[in-house]
Amino acid sequence: MIDDLNWAIGGEAGHGIDSTGKIFAQALSRAGRHVFTSKVFSSLIRGGYTSYKIRTALVPVQSVVDRMDVLIALTKRTVEENLSQLHDKSLIIYDGERTMMKDFELPRNMTGLNVPLQRLAEEAGGAIMRNIVALGATCAATNFPLSNLNGSLEKQFSRKGSEIVENNKKAALLGHNYILENYNPSDFGYILECTDATYVLLNGDEAIGMGAIAAGCRLYAGYPITPATAIMNYMQGRIEQFGGHVIQAEDEISAINIALGAARTGARAMTATSGPGIDLMTETFGLVSMTETPLVICNVMRAGPSTGMPTKQEQGDLNTMLYGGHGECERFILAPTTIAECFHKTVEAFNLAEKYNVPVYLTGDLSLAVTDQTYPPDEFDIESIQIERGLFLTKTSDLEPWLNSQGQFKPHADTEDGVSPRTLPGIEGGIHMVTGLEHDELGRRTEHPPTREKQVQKRKRKLKTAIEQENFDYREFGSPDSDILVISWGSNEGAIIEAIGQLEQKVRFLSFPYVSPRPDISETIQNASMVFVIECNASGQFATLLEHDSLTRVTRILKYDGVRFSADEIAKELNSYLLPEEVMLK
Amino acid sequence: MSTGANFADFKSDKKPTWCPGCGDFGTMNGILKALSNTGATPENTFFVAGIGCSGKIGTYIRTYSIHGVHGRALPVGCGAKIANPNLEVMVAGGDGDGFSIGAAHFIHAVRRNVNMTYIVMDNRIYGLTKGQYSPTSGTDLKTNTSPSGTHMPPLDPLALALSSQGTFIAQAFSSDLKRLIEILEAAINHNGFAFVNVFSPCVTYNKVDTYQYFRETLVDVNDIGHDPADYEAAKKLIFDHETEYQGILYQNPNSISYEDSHGLDSPMWKLPETPPEGIMNLLREFY
Numbered sequence: 001m002i003d004d005l006n007w008a009i010g011g012e013a014g015h016g017i018d019s020t021g022k023i024f025a026q027a028l029s030r031a032g033r034h035v036f037t038s039k040v041f042s043s044l045i046r047g048g049y050t051s052y053k054i055r056t057a058l059v060p061v062q063s064v065v066d067r068m069d070v071l072i073a074l075t076k077r078t079v080e081e082n083l084s085q086l087h088d089k090s091l092i093i094y095d096g097e098r099t100m101m102k103d104f105e106l107p108r109n110m111t112g113l114n115v116p117l118q119r120l121a122e123e124a125g126g127a128i129m130r131n132i133v134a135l136g137a138t139c140a141a142t143n144f145p146l147s148n149l150n151g152s153l154e155k156q157f158s159r160k161g162s163e164i165v166e167n168n169k170k171a172a173l174l175g176h177n178y179i180l181e182n183y184n185p186s187d188f189g190y191i192l193e194c195t196d197a198t199y200v201l202l203n204g205d206e207a208i209g210m211g212a213i214a215a216g217c218r219l220y221a222g223y224p225i226t227p228a229t230a231i232m233n234y235m236q237g238r239i240e241q242f243g244g245h246v247i248q249a250e251d252e253i254s255a256i257n258i259a260l261g262a263a264r265t266g267a268r269a270m271t272a273t274s275g276p277g278i279d280l281m282t283e284t285f286g287l288v289s290m291t292e293t294p295l296v297i298c299n300v301m302r303a304g305p306s307t308g309m310p311t312k313q314e315q316g317d318l319n320t321m322l323y324g325g326h327g328e329c330e331r332f333i334l335a336p337t338t339i340a341e342c343f344h345k346t347v348e349a350f351n352l353a354e355k356y357n358v359p360v361y362l363t364g365d366l367s368l369a370v371t372d373q374t375y376p377p378d379e380f381d382i383e384s385i386q387i388e389r390g391l392f393l394t395k396t397s398d399l400e401p402w403l404n405s406q407g408q409f410k411p412h413a414d415t416e417d418g419v420s421p422r423t424l425p426g427i428e429g430g431i432h433m434v435t436g437l438e439h440d441e442l443g444r445r446t447e448h449p450p451t452r453e454k455q456v457q458k459r460k461r462k463l464k465t466a467i468e469q470e471n472f473d474y475r476e477f478g479s480p481d482s483d484i485l486v487i488s489w490g491s492n493e494g495a496i497i498e499a500i501g502q503l504e505q506k507v508r509f510l511s512f513p514y515v516s517p518r519p520d521i522s523e524t525i526q527n528a529s530m531v532f533v534i535e536c537n538a539s540g541q542f543a544t545l546l547e548h549d550s551l552t553r554v555t556r557i558l559k560y561d562g563v564r565f566s567a568d569e570i571a572k573e574l575n576s577y578l579l580p581e582e583v584m585l586k
Numbered sequence: 587m588s589t590g591a592n593f594a595d596f597k598s599d600k601k602p603t604w605c606p607g608c609g610d611f612g613t614m615n616g617i618l619k620a621l622s623n624t625g626a627t628p629e630n631t632f633f634v635a636g637i638g639c640s641g642k643i644g645t646y647i648r649t650y651s652i653h654g655v656h657g658r659a660l661p662v663g664c665g666a667k668i669a670n671p672n673l674e675v676m677v678a679g680g681d682g683d684g685f686s687i688g689a690a691h692f693i694h695a696v697r698r699n700v701n702m703t704y705i706v707m708d709n710r711i712y713g714l715t716k717g718q719y720s721p722t723s724g725t726d727l728k729t730n731t732s733p734s735g736t737h738m739p740p741l742d743p744l745a746l747a748l749s750s751q752g753t754f755i756a757q758a759f760s761s762d763l764k765r766l767i768e769i770l771e772a773a774i775n776h777n778g779f780a781f782v783n784v785f786s787p788c789v790t791y792n793k794v795d796t797y798q799y800f801r802e803t804l805v806d807v808n809d810i811g812h813d814p815a816d817y818e819a820a821k822k823l824i825f826d827h828e829t830e831y832q833g834i835l836y837q838n839p840n841s842i843s844y845e846d847s848h849g850l851d852s853p854m855w856k857l858p859e860t861p862p863e864g865i866m867n868l869l870r871e872f873y
Contacts, residue, residue: 030873200872210868214861218854219669221661242862245668245850250694254661257654261665264652265632265673266855269665287655380869383861394855406599424855425632425650425666425673433644435653444600445645 003057005190006067007138009131010051010081011074013044019156020072020131021052022372024138025201027152028056029374031144032195036061036494037372038564040081043226043310049077058195062338062373062494063567069190070142072134075100079107086110091188093137095130111188113141115178124171132168136175141185144192146176200377204342204368204491207380208298209234211346212270214382217296218244219269221258223251223277226310227369228300231272252277256284256297263293264434266392266424268350272298275317276307282324285359289329291434291443292412292420292459294353294390296346301365303562312562313366315490318541321361322516330459332356332466333515335363337475337493339373340380341513347385352470355390356419356462363515365536367491367564391421396429408432410441414454418461463517472514474521479506485528486574487554489515489542491564492534498567505578515542522550530577532557534570593622596631598648604639609786609797612760613707614643616784617676619763620770621649626674634663636679636688639714640707640786643678657688660695660704667700670853671845674774675702682712685721685741692743696750699778701843703770706743706781707760709788710795717791727794744824744835747781753841754780755820756834759800760787765832772834778841800830807833815839 009020018039025035036055042048053068055061068085071078072093079092086092090110094101095117106112115137117130124133132153139146153168179185202210209231212220220239222232236246249255255271262269273281278299288295299321303314321333332352336345342364349360393399402410402421409432413420420441423430437445438452446452466472475493478486478500488496489512500507512518525531525546531554533543540556547554557573559565596618604610621631628649635644637656644653650673654662663677684692684706695704711729712718718731721741728735747755754776758766766784773780785800812819812833820836823829845851 198873200869202872206872213868214865216857218857219665221665238868241864241867243852243854245848245854247664247668249661250690253658254691254694257658257661258665258668260654261634261652261662261667262669262854263665264650264662265666265670265853267669267853268855268857269669283655284658291652377869377873382865382869385861387857389857425670426630426853428629431628431648431650433651433653435644436655437653 004055004061004065005057005069005142005192006053006055006065007070008051008053008068008082009072009074009134010049010078012047013042013050014046015050015074016131017050017052020135021054023152023156024135024149025054025372026155027148028054028192029199029201030151031148031192032197032199033058033192034060034199035201035372035374036063038064039370041311049081051078051081056192058193063498064495064564066566066568070138072138073101076104083107089189091141091190093134093141113137113179113183115175117175120174120178121171124174125167129168129171132171133175136172137179139172140176140179141183141188142190142192143185145194146172148194198377199374200380201372201374202339203230203370203372204339204364205230205300206234207339207342208272208346208362208364209238210380211343212296212350213239213242213244214385215347215350216268216387217270217350218242218267219259219262220244220246221249221255221269221271222246223249223255223273225274225277227302227366228272228274228277228298230369231298231300252280253284256281259295260284260288260293263295264425266394268354270296270298272300274300274302275304278317278320278324286325286327286329287436288359289331290436292357293359293434294357295359296349296353296362297359298362298364300369301363303560309562311366313536313564314560314562315365315536316541316560317363318515318537321363330358330463331516332358332360333363334360335490335513335515336368337490337511337513339368339371340375342368343380345513351386351388352466354392355388356466357390357422358462363490365491391419393421393423393430394427396427399423399427399429403429404442408442411443412439412441412455412458414441414458417465418458419465467517472517472519474519475511475513477509477511479508482506482508483527483529484508484578485510485524485531486534487531487546488512488534492536495565495567495570496534499570499574502567502571503574503578507574512542520549525550525552525554531555532574532577534565536560536564591622591627593618595628596621596648598646600645602646603642605790607789608639609709609760609788610640610643610707612763612766613705613784613786614646616758616760616763616766616770617678617705618647619767620774621674621676623767623771624774626774630672631674631676632666634659634666634675634677636683638680638683638712640678640680641683657683657686658691659683660688660691663702664695664698664700667702668845668850670855671701671850672853676705677702678705678707681706681708681710681720681722685743689721693746693750696747696752696779696781699753699841699844701777701779701845703773703780703782705770706783707786708743708783709786709792710740711788711792713788713791724794727792729791742827743783748821748824748836752781752836753778753838754834755824755836756780756782757832758782758784759804759832760784761797761801762832765806769834772837776837776841777846778838778843803830804832805829807831807835
């Protein structure tokens with residue numbers, strides 16, 4: 001078992017929960033501890049319930065667990081919301097002087113640390129710092145050196161001036177000392193050790209943004225939507241340093257068309273959105289595919305359909321990404337399985353788009369988007385990234401093989417591997433048009449049956465070429481020889497890895513970062529004794545795909561309540577199939 | 587006068603399939619003449635065409651071009667210009683494309699003021715779908731879908747552009763080629779989003795907004811001594827719904843394009859051979 005500590009701060013929207021959580025996560029990361037965070041939030045600016053949970057350990061942690069060790073409760077509801085996860089040794093830090101916590105009664109025999117957060121914050125220079133007082137109290141209660149928190153406060157507030165930094169440090173110290181003066185932390189049994197390891201701490205949206213800029217994305221067009229907005233926020237202020245630009249469009253239709261326009265001039269361009277935006281972009285997606293324009297469309301999934309649950313987890317858009325749009329058009333669908341993979345797959349998405357002149361759906365989800373996780377910095381090898389631009393012709397002299405007898409450039413040249421050349425406006429001799437209409441090699445409209453057939457086949461052939469040339473493989477974990485197969489796609493990987501570690505039986509786990517094209521595992525499925533497909537939607541969209549591929553039924557483990565899988569949940573579900581009934585009853 | 591290509595260089599080898607007499611012929615000729623007069627070259631011009639009869643223009647001209655989805659030509663042009671400010675970006679479409687399905691983009695393209703030229707080939711009818719009313723059809727226009735008239739006032743594109751703080755608002759007539767070329771040249775030279783609504787009569791489905799109608803009724807702003815820089819005077823003409831005007835109704839002489847206000851002056855397509863300086867700072871932030 002992992003020797004971990006689960007900490008959270010909870011309150012209402014507007015209480016600064018998110019930034020407080022991030023400051024503590026940063027402090028832990030800087031102390032050489034691994035961190036995996038999760039959030040609960042709603043679509044509102046004030047009120048409701050919101051929390052930021054951190055799981056920290058000395059070894060890498062990659063999922064949430066259903067346990068709460070230390071809880072900062074700014075409201076009584078915070079305690080109610082976490083009741084099932086609290087245990088006898090849990091600590092609850094609260095401010096008994098606040099009306100929000102009036103008449104608060106400790107559940108069962110947990111330890112309550114009643115700290116006058118507000119009063120101490122005012123003493124330090126302002127009530128706004130009460131969460132920082134609570135972080136100071138946390139440090140004392142968990143034997144975590146305050147210096148780490150101070151470092152994090154400096155990072156967070158240095159832009160606001162030294163007075164603000166000092167006040168926050170004072171607030172933390174007051175909270176810290178209050179615990180030491182009034183309680184005996186050694187009774188609690190929590191010790192957060194530090195190491196010399198260096199980690200970076202980032203979330204999936206940031207990893208995608210960093211990957212995009214590193215991959216040479218120079219135009220980002222987007223429209224605000226949860227949970228993809230963070231990508232746009234990340235790009236803004238950073239992409240400009242490398243000659244790029246962020247444009248906030250009037251809607252998602254405009255966003256994808258702006259990105260398309262930029263891509264037609266040869267720029268690496270991208271848009272990111274969530275389900276409702278994907279719906280709006282679908283018509284243009286067909287145009288992008290038909291005109292053979294390289295483009296990356298990022299879909300940070302949330303719970304649908306319609307407005308659904310905008311701040312909740314789901315992997316419900318697989319079908320719409322696979323089949324969305326009228327007619328039949330080529331596409332790639334990548335689904336990074338971890339936050340680090342968000343970075344790597346983004347780079348790969350840009351390369352695939354340009355090598356095959358195909359739009360790429362880069363799929364994240366809410367869980368990846370809002371989770372901050374630690375990694376060794378060398379996981380993000382920015383300087384050794386390979387940028388592959390495909391058959392991108394930027395000199396007139398390179399166009400020669402691609403001209404017809406009249407000297408006209410053929411943007412849809414019918415090649416053996418299906419891949420046609422790409423040039424850009426400004427290049428002499430490369431003038432051509434592209435259109436969403438069926439076209440000939442020159443890009444001119446046609447309804448001539450043999451030409452139509454040739455172009456359809458050519459576009460399909462590109463995917464075949466990609467399958468031959470690229471390594472669209474799964475990631476494998478667990479026991480390679482086991483004939484019990486666990487399969488998933490996208491963000492569930494970390495929770496499943498931890499879950500299978502808890503099982504008595506050995507299982508083989510295949511994690512799919514490629515949805516389309518995807519590795520063919522039909523034989524593996526056919527030969528397995530049991531096949532479990534785990535995903536966050538109600539019908540098992542990926543399971544259906546695999547059943548279709550392998551003509552074999554699989555067992556679905558599904559979740560669609562808006563909350564990501566925890567490792568414990570998955571282990572319990574798998575055990576319900578794998579363990580004899582009498583063991584389960586115990 | 588011309589330093590770039592000549593008119594014929596901008597013509598493709600495809601013959602237009604527009605109905606004989608269609609206003610789009612004149613509008614297209616005007617566009618090509620204006621382009622060659624301003625020194626543009628086919629290589630450096632990026633042309634975005636909408637969907638509809640007018641959208642076919644992309645096939646008949648010889649420049650880099652894209653024929654996109656219905657109503658979304660403006661965002662494509664906007665993205666192209668931002669990603670490569672060296673290009674001469676031209677967008678052309680019809681009244682349905684621009685003012686109905688694409689109306690939201692029109693308003694925001696006007697506000698954004700990207701340095702490009704938007705030509706609406708306005709025939710006040712849906713032609714390619716064989717005669718339904720368009721957003722600029724008159725209240726009494728009888729069509730397939732408005733057998734007793736539309737019972738709606740027509741959309742006023744000039745007023746819409748003015749209220750969206752447009753910096754260049756003009757109207758022209760496909761059959762007055764001399765004025766059309768002059769106006770389009772000014773539009774191309776304008777530093778910002780230049781909107782030119784060009785009456786391009788549909789000879790098949792619109793028997794009201796005909797060549798004869800425009801010839802008899804259009805008043806040229808030059809003939810009434812209008813100063814396009816005079817906002818109040820422009821407002822008066824644009825909201826005068828008794829008279830239809832030809833010419834530059836409004837041009838903000840102090841227009842600053844989106845690219846200029848964002849410091850965008852280089853093409854974005856070229857990527858360095860080695861990782862750019864400062865790229866590791868992206869990672870350092872997360873320590």
